[in-house]
Amino acid sequence: MLSPGARDVRRIPLATPGLRVGLFGGSFNPAHEAHRAASLLALHRLKLDRVWWLVTPGNPLKDNRQLPSLEERVAFARRVANHPRIDVTGCEAALGVRYTYETIDILTRRMPQVRFVWIMGADNLAQFHRWQRWRAIAERLPMVVVDRMGQSLTATATPAALALARWRIDEQDAAALLDRPTPSWVFLHGLKSPLSSTGIRAAQRLGVAPQGR
Template identity: 50%
Template sequence: MPHVERGMAIGLFGGSFNPPHDGHLLVAEIALRRLGLDQLWWIVTPGNPLKSRSALPPLSHRLKLCEALVRDPRIKVTAFEQTLGTPYTAETLSFVKRRNPQVNFVWIMGADNLKSFHRWQHWRRIATTFPIAVIDRPGATLSYLSSKMARTFSRTRIDEDDAAVLWKKEPPAWTFIHGPRSSLSSTALREAAEG
């Protein structure tokens, strides 16, 4: 895991990043700026239990692509999840919390993941481990209104104007952040490369 100091505000942005692209970078930059973070950990995961692993390029390749894309020194590209032996976000976040009890974390996710968030293993536990910032993505703006997560935790949603204090909130707490959106997607990039 990247080095942190007591009291820091850290964003956790995980995914398979297959491949990473400027849309991911935009989400990371928006999170850094709007949430007032000291760092953002770009967590390249070994695999996604909800997606096929057969077509997933090696972790080392995806890690190198992410490192080549990132320019901001506050963004720390890491693959520490590989050593945990679990592909599940809930387990990763529990580990991070145990190892860094004096650090303030926020889970960062694109709005496109909000629709299926309730299918993630122990999704309610994820929402009660760290505050969550959902960053707008094309075609997903309205998903925060209708998703099971948004309905379940509707009373703990804070206004995006207060996003800079989200990391100070006791979970469950979440916000939806509107802003510039990139139409890039890893799926579309893979399909274009194959076609």
């Protein structure tokens, strides 16, 4: 039986019909200021009501043997997020899913009147074609890609970005993204943080304090 704290970590955030919610998935190992900045940018530019950080039990494309516990990562992510409109949850563990498409399928079926959008960094767009059923994800939800330092040109020239190029909307129309039929996506510039979870872990191994949270 799960403890009350563990149940809280795995609880799906509350959402009322019509709410505009951004889904931001990842290992968050660890969460950092660039995750927060990307979320706030999406909240503002897409006129979202909330952003949910979906802290995954483990990334199928990564080695998870050294991954801290879900409870540790959620607790730290909540301290980093520190915003009334960002909800941090490990609900994928309770849902028993492994892939992003499965999470999206369950959430959209359980909450059909909530208007979801998928948020990812440009580094994830670069490998999006490796995700399980990535085309189905694009068909299911609109997507927003947030710029990362040094990723703008390379990310938009990768297989998934090229395959979806005809459905990319102009950045100035970002606020209307959730009102458009899928597939539909937008690339948001303006965020050039050098922070990454990989870089932070490397700095920690070397005993160096990375810049930012």
